[in-house]
Amino acid sequence: MLSRNGGFSRLALSALAIGLLMGCSSGGDKAATGSPSGTTTTSSDPKPAGGGTRPQPTAPVVTASGDSIKVGIVASLSGDNKPWGDDSYEGAKLAVKEINDKGGIQGKKIELIVQDDASTAQGAKTAADKLLSQGVLTIIGEVSSSCTIQIANSAFEKNVPVVAIGATKTDLTDIGANVFRVCYSDAFQGPVMAKFAYEELGLRNVALMTDNKQAYSQGLSASFKTSFESLGGKIVDEQKYDTGQTQFGGQLTELKSKNPDGIFMSGYFTEVGPIAQQARAAGINAKFLGGDGWDSEKLLDSGGTAIVGGFFCNHYNNKESRPIVKEFLTKWGKAHNGQAPTTTMGALGYDAAALALDAISRAAKLDSGAIIKALDSTTNFHGVSGDITLQGQNGTPLKQALVVEVRPRSEGFQVFRKAYSPDQVK
Amino acid sequence: MLDLAPHLLAGLEISTLPQQLVTGLLIGTIYALVALGYTMVYGVLKLINFAHGEVFMLGAYAALLISWSLGYTPGNSLEHGSWMALILMLIGAMIVCALIGMIIERLAYRPMRNQARIASLITAIGVSLFLQYGGQIFLLNGTPQNIDPKVSPFYSSDPTVGNIQLTIKGPNKELLAKADQMSSLVDKAKTDYEAELKLEGGDEFNLQPKGKELRDLYRKEQRDLESAKNDANKGAILVNLPKGQVFMLGSVLIIMVGLTWLVMFTRQGRAMRAVSLDFDSASLMGINVNAVVTFTFALGSSLAGAGAMMAATFQSGTKIDTFFGVLPGVKAFVAAVLGGIGNIPGAVLGGILMGLAENLVVWAGYGGYKDAIAFVILIAILLFKPGGLLGSAKVEKV
Structure with missing residues (x-):
């Protein structure tokens, strides 16, 4: 028995401490930690950030051993981002199978090793460390920026290249010269949505909903804000929430009092859906806008009819008419009973793996240093999501972005509305 | 720190305060339901049941699975809600949670009852983590799910139908009338634009210069109308009450009245109170303390189940995963301490x-x-009033 005086408070304090610990280790925490690049870049320059000052990894290179070439992939095979993780892994498998069917590279088969990060940044670090200890020459992944930051840091210490799939945080590739991606960055995606909102939708008073726990969301909100204001629009309010929150009534009440004609929701689909529904229930009839974090059909479950008619920025669309897209969809369909990938990350995962394998086949030697050099000299690689040039771009390709509208499942979830090429957006 | 004060004041908007208080009250009743479970278990066992949040999570899953089995599945849900479904989900979640609470007590806490208090506390945390992470193996591993809001008969995608609107202070009628006159301009611009849109093939975002001009004119008229309406509404105080949440508040009140009756006016309630007063003496007086403890767990857990069902159903789109109970659990625990645990x-x-x-x-x-x-x-209450707001001598006697 505890002493009569203050016994309870001591017990409760220790309980609090334990409760806090639990809070930290759980809750699907995707928060970015320990990014060496530090603060979020708010630059609206669509050109890659950094300007050629990316630190060079100095560790000894990893050389291929045995009769196979090991390539790792970190994917969210469980947790919130599972729809993306599954698609990106399936896409990468497809690209690897294609090369192996052709006899591999220099007579060696590609061995794709997958690690699940459970959609968390901590998980991504563990996963990357596991892959590196198995001697992979390249790591593919991740879809989320918070996870990719961890992977990139671990790989930097081992001088191993990373090809990110859907991580759009602007300063991500500044981590090191070993970091590349196959998608555009938020410094491009933010301005695209700002331009679309201002010019095409005629919005002038936009409010922001930002996920405080996601590096991606904060960066995207900032880049949208800068360019929307420079176009002449007004950001009337910014409300913050945390990943995992389920009721947004408080934030939406404040937001409603500012009378926005549009709401830019820069977070992931898991929270965007409930926000949209609760906003409509609160009587807000503003247009909804967002980034590529919306790209999952699950959005229609959690967002109901409220999210239909919203617009978001995406990398590629299954209905594009380029032959390479059709070819990819046929290949995907063959492996998946005629289905098409439900998120863009299928195509981007395929592109990331294909780009990495292309670099491996072009590398002067089968070691990680040579592969980094080969990746950095990529020009006009024909990807499913568009042509990718990395030479002189500090890891981030210049690519087009598509604005798509959310439609009901019967109309195919996302319908292409407008394409923006890099030179259209300043 | 010095410029904190003006910043603090800058964010205050008096017209939204009533709505915020109402929203707070509605969500607060859910915390209250969950907090009751913490407080009752603490009352009889002097144990903080950290797994209570996970019971809450499992209640949400129970409600989700029942809603699916009734045909409200993702993608092709039934279109119309039903009372029957709501009641089945509520009762189902309560029963499932009561059973889980009893199982947890029997398997995890009873063997530890005669050990040091801290051992039980650690066991509670173990059970909590076990359910959070172990749950991922068998509970729809993967993306978070959500209960389709259409299950509620109150749900409507049109807020004017789905909400009760209270007007505390109406809009400026003169300005509103002025704004209404502008709507004919908007209609005209709309007709012009739509005619041109048809001519140009119907693609809103890739128009000829003429179409673009008409579109931008139409949008400008719309904006002017909106801003006139906003001017009229400036200073108006309206409160939106989603009907589903009003139903939720009503159910919570009924449950609480029932609980009061149970604890104050039944034999079982008297036994509970006796055990919470003095565990050992109660057992000497012939009360079956094990049965009372089991009953308390069942009761507290079923309240968590009710809270979970309501939180997941009436907060549209709420995602359910195995961490669903973490935050509500912590908040309800704080609520229990704030009110005086026990x-x-x-x-x-x-x-x-x-x-x-x-x-x-x-x-x-x-x-x-x-x-x-x-x-x-929590920190403030432990520092300044560790017994809680309504804390009694009973609480101090730990």
């Missing part, structure tokens, strides 16, 4: 205060600290 009215008061505090933080312009306020309150 004290039943205290838990209700604490829950409602928690809900209000959360929304007032958002109202003051600190939405990012919405979850942090729970811990601030």
